[in-house]
Amino acid sequence: MRINKGTKGEKKMNLKMNKVTKTYQHERALTEIDFHLNPGEIVGxxxxxxxxxxxxxxxxxxxIVQYEGHAALEDSEKIGSLIEKPxxxxxxxxxxxxxxxxxxxxxxxxxxxxxxxxxxxxxxxxKKVKRYSLGMKQRLGIALALVSNPAYLILDEPTNGMDPDGIRSILAYLKKLAKERNIGVLISSHILKDVEAISDRVCIIKNGRLxxxxxxxxxxxxxxDLTFEDEKDLQHALPLLRELDGFTTHDTTATFYFDGEMKPLLKQLGNLDIFPREVKRRSATLEDFYFENMEREAK
Ligand SMILES: Nc1ncnc2c1ncn2[C@@H]1O[C@H](COP(=O)(O)OP(=O)(O)OP(=O)(O)O)[C@@H](O)[C@H]1O
Incomplete structure (x- = not known):
C-alpha cells in the first residue's frame, strides 16, 4: 500500500492519463491508455x-513513475491506494x-x-497484523488508504479473501464514500457481479489496451438466451446465429442481442429440425458484455 500525501487543493479535478504506454524490460504491459476518474465516481x-x-x-x-505518455492529477490531490500487499x-x-x-x-x-x-x-x-486473515488484512489496507483523507481511492482487488457479508458491507461503504464525500474510486476485481453492483461505469482491459x-x-x-438440447443442435444452428449482434456461447446456450419477434428465427431453426429447449429474454449484464468483448478480441 502506498499513501500519497500531496498538497491540499481546493478544487477537485479529475484524475487522468493520456496515451500512457508501459514496457517492463522487454514486455509491453500497457499501450496508449487514455483514462479518467471524476470526483464522486466509482469506476470498475x-x-x-x-x-x-x-x-x-x-x-x-x-x-510506477517510469512510463511513456502523461498521467497526473490536474490539481494536486491526495490518493489513497491499496495495490498488492498493504x-x-x-x-x-x-x-x-x-x-x-x-x-x-x-x-x-x-x-x-x-x-x-x-x-x-x-x-x-x-491482534498483531501478521496474524490477520487475508480478509482482515484487506480491511486494514482499505482503512490505511482512507486515513489520509484522500480525494481518490485506487483499490486493486480489495475484496480478495473477504467473506460475502464483508464484501457486501465494504462495497456499500465505498459507495457511501463516493456519494457523500465525493471521493473518486477506481476498483478492480475478477468478481464481475461485485464490480457491476458498485460501479458507475466499467472499463474493460485486454492485452494492455482499454x-x-x-x-x-x-x-x-x-x-x-437460446438453450439447445445438446451441443450437436447448437453446432447445427451456428451458421444462422453467429452473425447476430453480441453472439456468444456457453455450454449449450447461445446468447445474442435481439430486439424483434423471435418467431421467424425459431421457424428458420425448425426448418433445420432444431427446436431449442428454452428461449429466455433478459437484460444484458456486465458478464455478457465482458465475454462479448473477450470473444470479439479473440476473433
Ligand atoms: N514488475 C514486472 N516486471 C516485468 N513484467 C511485469 C511486472 N509487473 C507486471 N508485469 C507484466 O505486465 C503485464 C501486466 O501485468 P499486471 O500485473 O498489470 O496485470 P493484471 O491485469 O493486474 O493481472 P492480474 O489479474 O493477474 O492481477 C503482465 O504480462 C505481467 O507479466
Missing part, C-alpha cells in the same frame, strides 16, 4: 490475468498501525473511529 476495471490492471493502477497512484508493521497490532498512520496524516480521532467501525475492524484491533466501457444501468431486455 476488469480484464483477464496479466491484462494490465495493476500496472494501470500503479501508474495512477504514482507507484504496507504496515506486521509485528504490531491493527490499532498501532492505524494510530501510526493517522498521526502521520493528522487524521481527526472521530474520522479514524468512523473508518474502524465502517470497515468492521474493531474486534481485531488488538477495449470497451460499460454502463451498468441498462434494464432493457434485449438479450436472448
Amino acid at each position: 476495471l476488469v480484464g483477464p490475468n496479466g491484462a494490465g490492471k495493476t500496472t494501470l493502477m500503479k501508474i495512477l497512484a504514482g507507484v 504496507k504496515y508493521f506486521p509485528n504490531r497490532s491493527g490499532r498501532y498501525n492505524l494510530n501510526y498512520f493517522s498521526a502521520l496524516y493528522g487524521t481527526p480521532k472521530e474520522t479514524l473511529e468512523e473508518i474502524i467501525t465502517s470497515l468492521d475492524l474493531r474486534t481485531y484491533l488488538k 477495449v470497451s466501457e460499460y454502463a451498468p444501468s441498462s434494464t432493457i431486455e434485449n438479450l436472448i
Whole structure:
C-alpha cells in the first residue's frame, strides 16, 4: 500500500492519463491508455490475468513513475491506494498501525473511529497484523488508504479473501464514500457481479489496451438466451446465429442481442429440425458484455 500525501487543493479535478504506454524490460504491459476518474465516481476495471490492471493502477497512484505518455492529477490531490500487499508493521497490532498512520496524516480521532467501525475492524484491533486473515488484512489496507483523507481511492482487488457479508458491507461503504464525500474510486476485481453492483461505469482491459466501457444501468431486455438440447443442435444452428449482434456461447446456450419477434428465427431453426429447449429474454449484464468483448478480441 502506498499513501500519497500531496498538497491540499481546493478544487477537485479529475484524475487522468493520456496515451500512457508501459514496457517492463522487454514486455509491453500497457499501450496508449487514455483514462479518467471524476470526483464522486466509482469506476470498475476488469480484464483477464496479466491484462494490465495493476500496472494501470500503479501508474495512477504514482507507484510506477517510469512510463511513456502523461498521467497526473490536474490539481494536486491526495490518493489513497491499496495495490498488492498493504504496507504496515506486521509485528504490531491493527490499532498501532492505524494510530501510526493517522498521526502521520493528522487524521481527526472521530474520522479514524468512523473508518474502524465502517470497515468492521474493531474486534481485531488488538491482534498483531501478521496474524490477520487475508480478509482482515484487506480491511486494514482499505482503512490505511482512507486515513489520509484522500480525494481518490485506487483499490486493486480489495475484496480478495473477504467473506460475502464483508464484501457486501465494504462495497456499500465505498459507495457511501463516493456519494457523500465525493471521493473518486477506481476498483478492480475478477468478481464481475461485485464490480457491476458498485460501479458507475466499467472499463474493460485486454492485452494492455482499454477495449470497451460499460454502463451498468441498462434494464432493457434485449438479450436472448437460446438453450439447445445438446451441443450437436447448437453446432447445427451456428451458421444462422453467429452473425447476430453480441453472439456468444456457453455450454449449450447461445446468447445474442435481439430486439424483434423471435418467431421467424425459431421457424428458420425448425426448418433445420432444431427446436431449442428454452428461449429466455433478459437484460444484458456486465458478464455478457465482458465475454462479448473477450470473444470479439479473440476473433
Ligand atoms: N514488475 C514486472 N516486471 C516485468 N513484467 C511485469 C511486472 N509487473 C507486471 N508485469 C507484466 O505486465 C503485464 C501486466 O501485468 P499486471 O500485473 O498489470 O496485470 P493484471 O491485469 O493486474 O493481472 P492480474 O489479474 O493477474 O492481477 C503482465 O504480462 C505481467 O507479466
